[in-house]
Amino acid sequence: MADHRALSTQERNPRSAVLRTVFAVLALVPLLNGVLLATVEALKPYEVYLPSWVFPALNGILVAVAALTALMTRVLAVPGVNDWLRKYLPILAPEDKQ
Numbered sequence: 541m542a543d544h545r546a547l548s549t550q551e552r553n554p555r556s557a558v559l560r561t562v563f564a565v566l567a568l569v570p571l572l573n574g575v576l577l578a579t580v581e582a583l584k585p586y587e588v589y590l591p592s593w594v595f596p597a598l599n600g601i602l603v604a605v606a607a608l609t610a611l612m613t614r615v616l617a618v619p620g621v622n623d624w625l626r627k628y629l630p631i632l633a634p635e636d637k638q
Contacts, residue, residue, distance in 0.1 A: 547619065548622060548634030548635065549634075550613075550616065550617040550622075550634055551617055551618075551619050551622060551634070554613075554614055554617035554618075557613055557614075557617050558610045558613045558614050558617070561609055561610060561613040562606050562609070562610045565602070565605060565606040565609050566602070566603070566606050568602060569599060569602055572598060572599070572602060573595065573599070576590070576594065576595060576598065616632075616634075622634055
């Protein structure tokens with residue numbers, strides 16, 4: 541008899557999985573900017589100033605990380621990839637094996 545396995549939530553709804561992941565990563569933007577702002581304020585008494593390019597550069601890096609994370613999330617939602625993971629890397633399979 542064939543081994544029937546139900547699809548994971550990510551496999552059934554890959555677009556939602558990607559959007560949730562991107563949202564989670566981009567939610568770090570205000571946190572990153574808040575930490576940078578606090579760092580700028582903490583360095584003022586020492587007359588140390590961050591270059592003006594630091595804020596846009598770090599925000600751009602965060603956007604790039606979100607895009608790469610979205611791509612990887614989408615690849616990991618492909619049923620064939622999950623079948624391979626179940627067979628060769630079960631620790632990364634979508635099912636929890638606790």
